[in-house]
Amino acid sequence: KAGVTQTPRYLIKTRGQQVTLSCSPISGHRSVSWYQQTPGQGLQFLFEYFSETQRNKGNFPGRFSGRQFSNSRSEMNVSTLELGDSALYLCASSTGASSSYEQYFGPGTRLTVT
Amino acid sequence: QKEVEQNSGPLSVPEGAIASLNCTYSDRVSQSFFWYRQYSGKSPELIMSIYSNGDKEDGRFTAQLNKASQYVSLLIRDSQPSDSATYLCAVNAYNTNAGKSTFGDGTTLTVKP
Numbered sequence: 001k002a003g004v005t006q007t008p009r010y011l012i013k014t015r016g017q018q019v020t021l022s023c024s025p026i027s028g029h030r031s032v033s034w035y036q037q038t039p040g041q042g043l044q045f046l047f048e049y050f051s052e053t054q055r056n057k058g059n060f061p062g063r064f065s066g067r068q069f070s071n072s073r074s075e076m077n078v079s080t081l082e083l084g085d086s087a088l089y090l091c092a093s094s095t096g097a098s099s100s101y102e103q104y105f106g107p108g109t110r111l112t113v114t
Numbered sequence: 115q116k117e118v119e120q121n122s123g124p125l126s127v128p129e130g131a132i133a134s135l136n137c138t139y140s141d142r143v144s145q146s147f148f149w150y151r152q153y154s155g156k157s158p159e160l161i162m163s164i165y166s167n168g169d170k171e172d173g174r175f176t177a178q179l180n181k182a183s184q185y186v187s188l189l190i191r192d193s194q195p196s197d198s199a200t201y202l203c204a205v206n207a208y209n210t211n212a213g214k215s216t217f218g219d220g221t222t223l224t225v226k227p
Binding site: 035042045056058088101105106 | 146150157158160163202204206219
């Protein structure tokens with residue numbers, strides 16, 4: 001079974017621009033969660049989508065948004081980029097069942113904002 | 115107080131020794147607990163999950179959970195240099211926050227040959 005894929009793997013943007021990152025979960029998984037990882041803050045939860053609905057949201061500004069499509073693929077968007085948005089963005093795939101929440105991470109997208 | 119706290123590390127053990135990694139959490143409704151391993155420059159990889167009090171063993175890894183003490187640990191027996199990585203503890207309170215995993219900052223383990 002193929003793993004979680006994320007595109008692009010690397011991205012360089014300038015302040016004020018916007019960016020869209022994509023994640024394809026493991027086949028059959030209906031939940032996609034997004035995380036931001038930085039050396040100073042660790043792994044921070046952005047949001048989770050399950051069956052095209054945002055089920056949970058972390059403490060990030062509204063510049064961070066996401067969506068999920070009917071095939072469970074997900075995108076996240078960051079508008080008006082700031083230097084502090086430079087980070088590794090990880091998506092994690094799960095069945096989404098409430099009895100278990102084992103997550104499988106993609107390789108991540110390394111975003112650099114200059 | 116952070117929701118999930120781990121030994122700040124770094125932790126260094128000789129090859130063949132037992133490495134002990136600890137994690138405490140603050141939310142009493144937490145119901146599922148996970149350990150992830152993250153090699154430098156890579157994404158986290160799930161290595162253990164535990165849902166009920168007690169021990170759970172998988173090969174050289176043993177996860178221990180004590181909900182009364184809000185404590186979860188990971189033991190790595192016969193540590194190998196390939197175990198050198200950062201270990202992340204994650205907690206889910208899926209009844210109230212379905213789909214939200216809260217991670218600790220991680221403990222970096224070095225296994226010396």
